[in-house]
Amino acid sequence: MNLLNEIGEDFPEAISFAAGKPFEGFLSLDSVHEYLDAFRARLTGRLGMSEEQVARRVLQYGSARGIINDLVARHLEVDERIRVSPEEIVVTSGCQEALYLVLRALRGRSGDAVLTVRPTYSGLDAAAQLVDMPVLSVDEPADGIDGAHLTRAVDEARGQGYRPRALYVMPDFANPTGRSLTLEARESLLAAAAECGILLLEDNPYGNFGPEGEHLPTLKSLDQSRCVVYLGSFAKSGLPGARVGYVVADQNVTEGDRSGSLLADQITRLKGMLSINTSPIAQAVIGGKILLNDFSLRRANERERAVYQENLECLLVSFEENFPEVHGERLHGVSFNTPRGGFFISVTLPFASTDDILRLCGEKYGVLWTPMHHFHGDGIPRNEIRFAFSHLSREQIRLGVQRFSAFVADHADR
Amino acid sequence: MNLLNEIGEDFPEAISFAAGKPFEGFLSLDSVHEYLDAFRARLTGRLGMSEEQVARRVLQYGSARGIINDLVARHLEVDERIRVSPEEIVVTSGCQEALYLVLRALRGRSGDAVLTVRPTYSGLDAAAQLVDMPVLSVDEPADGIDGAHLTRAVDEARGQGYRPRALYVMPDFANPTGRSLTLEARESLLAAAAECGILLLEDNPYGNFGPEGEHLPTLKSLDQSRCVVYLGSFAKSGLPGARVGYVVADQNVTEGDRSGSLLADQITRLKGMLSINTSPIAQAVIGGKILLNDFSLRRANERERAVYQENLECLLVSFEENFPEVHGERLHGVSFNTPRGGFFISVTLPFASTDDILRLCGEKYGVLWTPMHHFHGDGIPRNEIRFAFSHLSREQIRLGVQRFSAFVADHADR
Structure with missing residues (x-):
């Protein structure tokens, strides 16, 4: 770009x-101070930490998995009815890093590929290029992709010798088309993914920004078979300048020397290798915003x-x-x-x-x-x-x- | 780890x-507020920006290259007598990301490899693994590596069919050995690198922490032929929790479709692909610390x-x-x-x-x-x-x- x-x-x-870019009219540097103070107040109040412990948590090196995972989990439950544990979440330096890490984790052997609807968010191509992973396109009809499209695309890819690992999709107000998937399309995509044995990479930066009362359930909230890896961004609903995102990866890894471990564990390991941990200061800013809005970024926005x-x-x-x-x-x-x-x-x-x-x-x-x-x-x-x-x-x-x-x-x- | x-x-x-880990005794969350205010004061004062412009600079998406490059350049001149322009610097989500990006930029074709002294910082192995780049070890004698070791290692690697792109080295109080290179070793390394046509990746997280008056010049400050890529960390001299680092890459790219451009440009492009930009909030925190200490992190520490x-x-x-x-x-x-x-x-x-x-x-x-x-x-x-x-x-x-x-x-x- x-x-x-x-x-x-x-x-x-x-x-x-x-x-x-998000609207700039409500941005104020004062909010950063307020969010930091709110996060500090939670640590000293509810969690009973001393000022020294707070300083260590926010200013020292921190966990590669993140320091606000409990707040993110609560936010997902409140806003999206997604129920996951904090350990199934990895906080990243923006959602773009999460996308890179997921693809890097999924790239096991030659021929591993990622499917995407087309047109698609250009960051998917960028991450795949860094990872040296082929991107296979699924042309999306004007009324959106569904399970039948996915099954066909998977069969075709396998016929060409690829092992498609996942389909990247933005079900709500997609970048770049603005399209959304119907509830039926969501359900058929989930069924097809489970049937084909591939993952859905659900990216949801814009889900908060539709009309009141028309909010459709995310793929992850409908996911019965753990086939959805959920990519979360705080760039639009938190603060772009924090550069904090996350991934929910509650799948069990089924191959390689990490077999049996959680995909989130594998991503955490890669996160440590790539950038040690996400800035705890930036996480505290987002954590404070979540806290000040009773865990609802929908309400905050x-x-x-x-x-x-x-x-x-x-x-x-x-x-x-x-x-x-x-x-x-x-x-x-x-x-x-x-x-x-x-x-x-x-x-x-x-x-x-x-x-x-x-x-x-x-x-x-x-x-x-x-x-x-x-x-x-x-x-x-x-x-x-x-x-x-x-x-x-x-x-x-x-x-x-x-x-x-x-x-x-x-x-x-x- | x-x-x-x-x-x-x-x-x-x-x-x-x-x-x-850095010493924790002086960490205080109040400092984050002070640093942010100092950065804001510079933008509104010296640079004449409105509060809206400040909010946009610190809270909106920002330049992939960074927003504190001018301050980092000034700090490098004051503390290390390294003279580079802000455009030759890329600010990253910690130095580990800088290391990844440099290796990703240098990995052009099969056989491209990175040399390192052994034992070495384990993050070098981690970054190289993510990039799928072979790491070739140069056993370091107890009194440090010099140009003759480098020349031998390059010859040997080439004899084995590798194209060694760079030697990773930490000349000051290295992790893990604590070793430092003499001035003579630094000069002979620079001569050998220029002679062999490879880069030196100088990582300098600990240079500030020696005895008063014994500070040896960095490789980059001695670099006459632009063969040093300088990796900078603010984890030890700034704040670990900011996760802000940088790379100085003032080399011209000589091959591929980016030929003629600056290595820093290529790294900026990869940075955008990997994580869009480094948190401007985190950069503002580090920028404020640099400003409040008259550009000297040596003094600050x-x-x-x-x-x-x-x-x-x-x-x-x-x-x-x-x-x-x-x-x-x-x-x-x-x-x-x-x-x-x-x-x-x-x-x-x-x-x-x-x-x-x-x-x-x-x-x-x-x-x-x-x-x-x-x-x-x-x-x-x-x-x-x-x-x-x-x-x-x-x-x-x-x-x-x-x-x-x-x-x-x-x-x-x-």
Whole structure:
């Protein structure tokens, strides 16, 4: 994504729908002090630790598995009805490190591969590349992947000599498409994974950001056969600057010299080898936020959720207005999906989008977005692009879509 | 090192010379608040940023290269006379991650290998294992490695079909031996590395902890031909709980599709793939400590340095007393080296040390240490063991060595 960052820096005046950053309006450095104090108060109060013990816990080297695993476990129970023990959780330096560690743990022998829906979060490709693990794509239909797709993909991969270890999937408001899986699709995916003997790597950074009362159960909360490894991020629901994430891995390892141990144990060992332990100071910050919100990050993010929902509505209305439908087709043949939440929508252009066209759009029209080929891992230009609306004001969104429509008008004719 | 941690947990009453942790007596959570405030004050004051901009810098996603690179560069100039630009530095989630990233960047093709002095820091073996990179050992004589050893090792490795990319070395008070390289050895290593066309990976966590006025120049400060990649840790001189380290990589990449770019650029790209960026909150904590000490972590660690020096003297005196020299040989044939600083000494027993013997020593004699085979990467028991004295009181040290001498007396007779 370096290129995209560079394009962003080259056109600082452009309105950027490119970066999927959390909203910044509520960020305050004071909160860090408050969170640290809340974490300290728990250690000295409830756990009866002395100030020296607190200092050691937060400032010395710490456990490779983490120091807030009990708080994360409680949060998962409160917000997601996921019931796991603290030992089944490994706290990591952001969710990206968790993704790397899981793939590194799953890469046992030559031919081991990871499946992913396409398009997918580009961090999956990055982690797999570091681990030297092939990524096998499963093209996702517009209404989402299900168990039948998974079974077919596994059979095909095995036919080609691969051993697919897991399917990477973001069931709620996925990056980059904004898509969500239905409850039926979730259940059929779980059944297919258990049947095929592969894992589901469920990544859930955006699940908090849908409409009130429409929250579907995560795969992990439905998981009866321990086939879901759950990847958790605090970048969107905690604080991006803490860089704290985690993985829930309650599976038993069935092969190699670690056979019989917990996958979380194996990941903890790899975590120690990679970065010793996750900053206990950063963990204390997130731990304090969890504590101050009675273990519910859903509750902690009510204000942010409202912003994202309003931004989403504003973006969709702006698209409706700028690309009106006439005789069943939108102006210039543009189409877009209408997710119920998250940070992203997917827009289809009447022409293929490249990084050069993006650069031109930034320079001449003052608006940026992300060509979808960055999420396909193959570099082939596609007509789809990603619009992120999470960190913009509604004024920026309205103006940005206007600018974008001028760009499309000029280019659709060519 | 999991086994060692477990042994430590099994015998909590034992005096542990096993863990090379920093001294805990001066740790205080209040310092974290002070450091954060100092960093904030610099941004709002000297850099003229608004509170919103500060919040964004510290709490939002940040640059993969880091947000305190200018402060680290200034610190390196003040404390080590190393002159590099902020862009030549990549801030990492602890020095261990830096080590991983450097090896991952250097691993270009099959046969690429890293050389290391033996015994060596076990994190080097861990990082190389994650990267699937062979580690070739260079047995270090008691008075340290020099350029001739390096040239021989490179020739031998090349004769075996390897392409050695770098030599990993800790020139100051090395973990695990406590050894330091003379100025002559440093200069001959630099000449040999330039001559052989390989890099030196200089790891310097303990350089601050020698006697006043005896500080030898780092390899990097002597480096005329950009053959030193410098690995920096803030775990001992900053705060372990921040988990912030860095790498200085001012080399030009000479092969592959990144040819012509800076090695620091390549490492930054890999850092983004592995963990996006290092926690800006944790960086702000370290940045604040650097600022509050006028860029000198040497100055910031005067108290700690005094403790380590007193502990070292106490340990050596205790060994002298418990293993007196008679007719040119110490009691039970024990010997030990006498570093001038750092966290460690190396002790030689009249018998081979295994993890089982360590466990027995912890259980029966109430004292723990580290068998040297953990730093050889081959698991073969050796007569050497490592004693870490950094986090103990002098009372613990005296009592611990007494206990240790009882253990040796019982076992030397067998």
